[in-house]
Amino acid sequence: MKYYLAIDLGATSGRHVxxxxxxxxxxLKEIHRFKTQMDDSPDGLVWDLPxxxxxxxxxxxxxxxEYPVIESISIDTWGVDYVLINGDKEIPxxxxxxxxxxxxxAQKVHKIVNFDDIYIKTGIxxxxxxxxxxxxxxxxxxRLVEATDYLMLPSYFxxxxxxxxxxxxxxxxxxxLLNAKTGEYDYELLDRLGLPRKLFGEIRKPGVxxxxxxxxxxxxxxxxxxxxxxxxHDTGSAFESVNIDxxxxxxSSGTWSLLGIKTNGPIISNESLEANYTNEGGVGYIRFLxxxxxxxxxxxxxxETGLDFKTLDSLIFDSDYKETFDIHDSxxxxxxxxxxxxLELLKKNPPKNDIDLFASIYRSxxxxxxxxxxxxxxxxxxxYKKIYIIGGGARNLFLNHMVKEYTxxxxxxxxxxxxxxxxxxxxxxxxxxL
Numbered sequence: 001m002k003y004y005l006a007i008d009l010g011a012t013s014g015r016h017v018x019x020x021x022x023x024x025x026x027x028l029k030e031i032h033r034f035k036t037q038m039d040d041s042p043d044g045l046v047w048d049l050p051x052x053x054x055x056x057x058x059x060x061x062x063x064x065x066e067y068p069v070i071e072s073i074s075i076d077t078w079g080v081d082y083v084l085i086n087g088d089k090e091i092p093x094x095x096x097x098x099x100x101x102x103x104x105x106a107q108k109v110h111k112i113v114n115f116d117d118i119y120i121k122t123g124i125x126x127x128x129x130x131x132x133x134x135x136x137x138x139x140x141x142x143r144l145v146e147a148t149d150y151l152m153l154p155s156y157f158x159x160x161x162x163x164x165x166x167x168x169x170x171x172x173x174x175x176x177l178l179n180a181k182t183g184e185y186d187y188e189l190l191d192r193l194g195l196p197r198k199l200f201g202e203i204r205k206p207g208v209x210x211x212x213x214x215x216x217x218x219x220x221x222x223x224x225x226x227x228x229x230x231x232x233h234d235t236g237s238a239f240e241s242v243n244i245d246x247x248x249x250x251x252s253s254g255t256w257s258l259l260g261i262k263t264n265g266p267i268i269s270n271e272s273l274e275a276n277y278t279n280e281g282g283v284g285y286i287r288f289l290x291x292x293x294x295x296x297x298x299x300x301x302x303x304e305t306g307l308d309f310k311t312l313d314s315l316i317f318d319s320d321y322k323e324t325f326d327i328h329d330s331x332x333x334x335x336x337x338x339x340x341x342x343l344e345l346l347k348k349n350p351p352k353n354d355i356d357l358f359a360s361i362y363r364s365x366x367x368x369x370x371x372x373x374x375x376x377x378x379x380x381x382x383x384y385k386k387i388y389i390i391g392g393g394a395r396n397l398f399l400n401h402m403v404k405e406y407t408x409x410x411x412x413x414x415x416x417x418x419x420x421x422x423x424x425x426x427x428x429x430x431x432x433x434l
Contacts, residue, residue, distance in 0.1 A: 002071040002433055005031075005063050005225070006423035007056055009077040009153070010234060011255040012037050012299055014052065016059035017417055018067055019424030021433065026424065028417055031066065032059035038096040038334075045096040045334060047153075049083065053160055057221055064223030072427045073161075073213075074230035076237045076419060077153040078255070079174030079280075080131045084138065085149040085156075085165075097129035098334040105137035106130075113192055116273065121189055123180030123266040123279030124173070125291060131175025135195055150199045154232035161227055162211040167201045168229045170236035173281035178203070180266040180279050180286075206231045206283050207430040230426040231283050238390055239287055240422030242414060248386040249373065249409070250289075252418065253393025255296045257365065259372050260289025267379060275375035283426065290372040293327040295393050297361050300338035305354050312358055316398045321356035323349050324364040359398070366402035373407055386410045390418035 006017045016032040034055040038045045056075075063070060084091040095101065106128040109118075115126055124130065131152075138144050151159055152171045159165050172178055172185075177200070179186040185200045210227045218224045231237045238252040239262065252258040263286045266279040272288075280287040302309065325345035335341035342357065343350060351357045369387075377383055387409045393399060394413040404411045428434040 002428075002431060003067045003069065004424045004427040004431075005060065005070050005073045006230070006420040006427070007059065007073065007075040007157075008234065008237070008417070008420045008423060009036055009052070009075070010419075011078045012296070014055060015417070015420065016063055017420035017424070018063060018070075019421070019428075021428075026421065026428075028420060028424070030417070031063045034059075038098060041093065043093040043095070044099040044101060046099070047081065047094045047096050049090075049094045049156075053157060056157055056161075057217070060223070061221040064221055068223065070223065070225040071431055072209075073225050073227050074232075074423050074427050075154045075157050075227075076230055076232045076234045076423050077157070077171070079152075079171055079233045079235070080127075080129055080134070082131060082134070082150050082152045083156040084143060084147040085151060085159075086146045087148055091143060091147060095134065097134070100334075101137050102128040102133055105133040105140070108140070109133055109136050109193060113189065118176055118189065119273050120268060121179055121186050122176045123268045124176040125276045125278035127291065131177055132189075132193070134175075135199075136193055139194055144196060144199070147199060149201070152232070158210055158227055158229075161213055161217055163214050164211045165201060166204050166208075166210055166229065168232040169203050169205050170231040170281045170283070171233040172203060174233055178281070180268060183281060204229055206236075206426050209430070228427060228430050230423040233280065234419045235280065235287065235289075236282055237420075237422035237426070238418040240283055240425050241416065241418040242388055242390055244388055245386070247382075247384055248388060249376070249384050251369065251387055251389045251403070252391050253294055253389055253396070253399075254391045254419075255294050255299070257292040257294035257369070257393070258287075258289050259292060259369060260287055260376065261380070262286070263288045269379065271375075271379045275372075275379060277375065277379065290375070292365070292368045292372060293332070294365070297327060297332065297338060297342070298358060301342070301354075301357065301361065304337060304339050307354060312355065313397060315355050316359055316362075317401075319356050319359040321351050321359050322363065323351070323360050324367050325360065327361075327364045327368055362396070362399040362402050363406075365399060366406040369403055370406040373409070384409065386412055389413045390416065
């Protein structure tokens with residue numbers, strides 16, 4: 001029996017999951033879970049990457065304690081964020097995508113290349129935190145002068161484990177750097193913005209073997225395994241976990257909600273530009289989808305109120321509060337107090353209590369899903385009948401009910417560790433087990 005280790009890092013939590021086949025079924029077993037949340041600092045919101053890396057190694061060690069022989073290891077993370085490297089040394093700080101630096105940088109970039117031209121080239125939605133804008137800010141600050149490489153986060157952690165620098169297609173595709181048609185870096189765009197070509201190495205596809213754990217890592221974790229590339233953008237791995245019919249939509253529900261379909265090639269049109277739909281790289285296909293604020297809002301309010309999801313789930317169906325708000329309001333990007341920021345948007349008819357507040361959060365998400373589906377149907381000139389909900393949000397019964405109420409689609413919740421499963425499926429295919 002072969003065992004595979006998926007290291008799945010979301011923007012709020014990370015997990016180590018062992019996967020293996022037993023009786024024709026793929027079994028997943030969680031080994032380790034930890035927080036990955038952003039930290040406030042004098043430089044704004046940043047990632048504590050040394051802490052996260054230590055958690056990664058700790059989880060690998062725990063996995064080897066239980067499964068001494070592991071066929072392969074692969075890492076996926078959220079998109080757009082990266083680390084600058086000088087040789088083999090990191091260049092801090094490690095900015096998080098919600099850092100305020102992104103807004104001003106996007107405005108500067110669009111004075112050089114307007115967004116319509118960027119979209120036609122890359123097919124990627126506008127988001128001020130896209131890698132392109134972050135790198136331009138680094139150039140403006142002089143941080144690229146000493147940089148020899150830039151590594152997206154899964155590639156960075158893979159480098160720390162193996163000593164090999166890679167650029168994996170699905171994660172690279174998230175940040176407006178790749179040409180949507182060729183799948184390679186769009187050097188004409190990068191040149192216009194003065195981003196040095198030396199930073200951008202060969203694009204590698206999921207399934208490629210990177211190498212084995214470094215000797216010092218083997219000693220620390222008491223084991224060795226090869227490390228391969230999965231679909232290292234977590235949404236890419238999540239979409240690998242489910243096959244859908246032509247009349248169906250996938251909603252990957254986590255910190256972010258990613259709503260869309262699998263297509264054979266990019267869809268770049270005036271309609272997709274206007275709707276801000278994005279074309280991200282998948283394993284042999286394009287994920288045509290819309291980024292929507294996900295469980296980030298509810299998770300923040302849970303932390304602030306002291307409620308727990310079990311109590312909330314038992315009470316929320318009794319709420320008759322129907323007010324909604326714009327979940328993409330700029331004031332909700334990274335407020336000091338999320339509950340206060342949401343209540344400000346609901347001040348004309350405020351909720352009576354925290355249960356009503358959560359009902360409003362979930363209803364507001366469902367409103368956005370409905371709008372995104374209407375846009376998708378207009379762009380693709382198709383009608384969809386079903387929506388598969390994967391990821392942690394699939395367990396949210398009230399939100400699933402709201403999705404059905406607002407969209408009219410058949411809701412098929414799949415409360416699985418979708419991203420970890422997709423990560424492991426790529427590993428199994430690479431080892432010829434599937």
